[in-house]
Amino acid sequence: MIRYSNITAPLEYNDGWLRLWLSQKMKISVSDIKEVTLVKKSTDARKKNDICFVLSVNISVKNETEVLKKNKNNKNVSYIKKEKYLLPQTVALPKRPVVVGFGPAGMFAALYLAQCGVKPIVLERGYDVDSRTKKVKDFWEKGELDTECNVQFGEGGAGTFSDGKLNTGVNNPLSKIVFNELVRHGAPAEILYEAKPHIGTDKLSETVKNIRKDIISMGGEVLFGAKYLDYKEKNGRISAVIYEKDGKEFIIDTDNLILATGHSARDVFYTLNDKGILLTPKNFSVGVRIEHTQEELNKSMYGEFYNHPALGAADYKISVHDESGRGIYSFCMCPGGTVVASSSEKETIVTNGMSMFRRDGTNANSAILVGITPEDFGNNSLDGIAFQEKIEKAAYIAAGKSYKAPCCKVGDFLSGTKTSLNGSVIPSYKPGVSLVLPDEYLPEFVSDALKFAIPEFGKKIKCFKNPDALLTGPETRSSSPVRIVRNEKLYIDKVKGLYPAGEGAGYAGGIVTAAMDGLKCVMAIVGR
Numbered sequence: 001m002i003r004y005s006n007i008t009a010p011l012e013y014n015d016g017w018l019r020l021w022l023s024q025k026m027k028i029s030v031s032d033i034k035e036v037t038l039v040k041k042s043t044d045a046r047k048k049n050d051i052c053f054v055l056s057v058n059i060s061v062k063n064e065t066e067v068l069k070k071n072k073n074n075k076n077v078s079y080i081k082k083e084k085y086l087l088p089q090t091v092a093l094p095k096r097p098v099v100v101g102f103g104p105a106g107m108f109a110a111l112y113l114a115q116c117g118v119k120p121i122v123l124e125r126g127y128d129v130d131s132r133t134k135k136v137k138d139f140w141e142k143g144e145l146d147t148e149c150n151v152q153f154g155e156g157g158a159g160t161f162s163d164g165k166l167n168t169g170v171n172n173p174l175s176k177i178v179f180n181e182l183v184r185h186g187a188p189a190e191i192l193y194e195a196k197p198h199i200g201t202d203k204l205s206e207t208v209k210n211i212r213k214d215i216i217s218m219g220g221e222v223l224f225g226a227k228y229l230d231y232k233e234k235n236g237r238i239s240a241v242i243y244e245k246d247g248k249e250f251i252i253d254t255d256n257l258i259l260a261t262g263h264s265a266r267d268v269f270y271t272l273n274d275k276g277i278l279l280t281p282k283n284f285s286v287g288v289r290i291e292h293t294q295e296e297l298n299k300s301m302y303g304e305f306y307n308h309p310a311l312g313a314a315d316y317k318i319s320v321h322d323e324s325g326r327g328i329y330s331f332c333m334c335p336g337g338t339v340v341a342s343s344s345e346k347e348t349i350v351t352n353g354m355s356m357f358r359r360d361g362t363n364a365n366s367a368i369l370v371g372i373t374p375e376d377f378g379n380n381s382l383d384g385i386a387f388q389e390k391i392e393k394a395a396y397i398a399a400g401k402s403y404k405a406p407c408c409k410v411g412d413f414l415s416g417t418k419t420s421l422n423g424s425v426i427p428s429y430k431p432g433v434s435l436v437l438p439d440e441y442l443p444e445f446v447s448d449a450l451k452f453a454i455p456e457f458g459k460k461i462k463c464f465k466n467p468d469a470l471l472t473g474p475e476t477r478s479s480s481p482v483r484i485v486r487n488e489k490l491y492i493d494k495v496k497g498l499y500p501a502g503e504g505a506g507y508a509g510g511i512v513t514a515a516m517d518g519l520k521c522v523m524a525i526v527g528r
């Protein structure tokens, strides 16, 4: 198979253009080209008057050896072996393994365990994705929060109601497994070649369901409304798991437990802490979500091409350090999306972002976060959680004891004046917003860092200068404030067979790295 990289293609390119271009560059006839497969596609918008795509393709041609010889001096032409996608071999375990949490880490761990033939049992405190969607809607539309089933808890985990961005920045064979399995279970094929792949909430919900059905078809079980409470151990090894369902307690005997409960399962952290399991504080970030109209962002990023159909909704990634060296950066940017109510505890407000696959919403939003370290919140293992909670509760109170999140215009925040919503951007947050400046619920050093950063961002992206842009907050759950310490074999030293996994355990940040961490724990269990 031949790979041709770094192809600069016009926005209007199509398959016919590509084949003609390749035949001219490789000095072969178009009819010699059998198959062209896109393997990488990115947008080059550095020159606003000449935006183009950069592509890499795999090509199968007639007389491959001759064609390679003819193009041996072309550094963009290379020979690659066709990759075979292999499922894991069957193994035997004395007892069925248990996976707690059906977020990306738990989901991929359970899928891999099922593919190994060991019939995993999954415990998920929230409900299946369809029932969960109803619960989330009840919160967004009526302010009725279910603390066991919400944007943080339920089938698919925290990332189900999201933009489903899949960029990781890590180049690891495990990420290939994650991407291939997502596509095998219904995710759009574009994620295999887009430089910035995303699935969107609508497609992610279906993909998650298909993974669940596949696990069950291989003899696994996925129990919803099943809340992990505690574990039992014998001679320093896990021996059983205790969970609650429909008000009753149950016990499952097992030798292996993957605990993938995410960054919002604070009760799990408290239980582990009470049992003397070693937890350490971890850096994380807090801030607010900024919202612009997507059109104004597209104009800032694409200039005259702002509404070119081939480009779609623009995104951005931006960061700066203030005088003290503290980092302020954009996070989890959701083009054509909405700001979503992501609380999991009563009388708290937490924001995050979500988009559908088409990213065709009116607004663009992103978290603007300030880096936080134990120096800011304390060195005890759970101090970070207390720091988050304080902000989330303060926001609820500042919002008049309602779930209508604090919101203001950027101009009013920077000038410290009373805010209003009579600007060019309409807030997308449901169940509605309250007119409150971030100073009323964020620590002063965080507000100050944001006041420093936003004008700095305006020097790089024009729409950040718009005083009508909105700030809705607080954004406190960017990653886990706690790490559950595990050894190089990935289990807790004190309890053999207990594998803390994913974002909540402090070993991942995002959908793909969480899924990869789930796979790693399974490989540790099945000895691969």
Ligand SMILES: Cc1cc2nc3c(=O)[nH]c(=O)nc-3n(C[C@H](O)[C@H](O)[C@H](O)COP(=O)(O)OP(=O)(O)OC[C@H]3O[C@@H](n4cnc5c(N)ncnc54)[C@H](O)[C@@H]3O)c2cc1C
Pocket (backbone or CB within 6 Å): 100, 101, 102, 103, 104, 105, 106, 107, 123, 124, 125, 126, 151, 152, 153, 154, 155, 156, 157, 158, 159, 160, 161, 162, 163, 164, 165, 166, 167, 226, 227, 228, 229, 260, 261, 262, 263, 264, 265, 268, 332, 340, 342, 352, 353, 354, 501, 502, 503, 504, 508, 509, 510, 511, 512, 514, 515
């Ligand atoms: C709104 C939103 C948007 C996001 N957007 C993106 C994005 O676009 N791209 C990206 O890469 N990341 C995104 N993230 C982050 C991403 O979702 C997480 O990094 C990822 O889901 C972490 O996976 P995990 O499996 O480790 O934990 P989680 O996804 O948090 O899953 C943990 C699961 O464990 C369950 N659980 C917790 N306690 C118990 C218990 N006691 N018993 C049984 N089950 C329990 C929970 O209900 C949950 O389903 C977003 C997060 C949110 C909230």
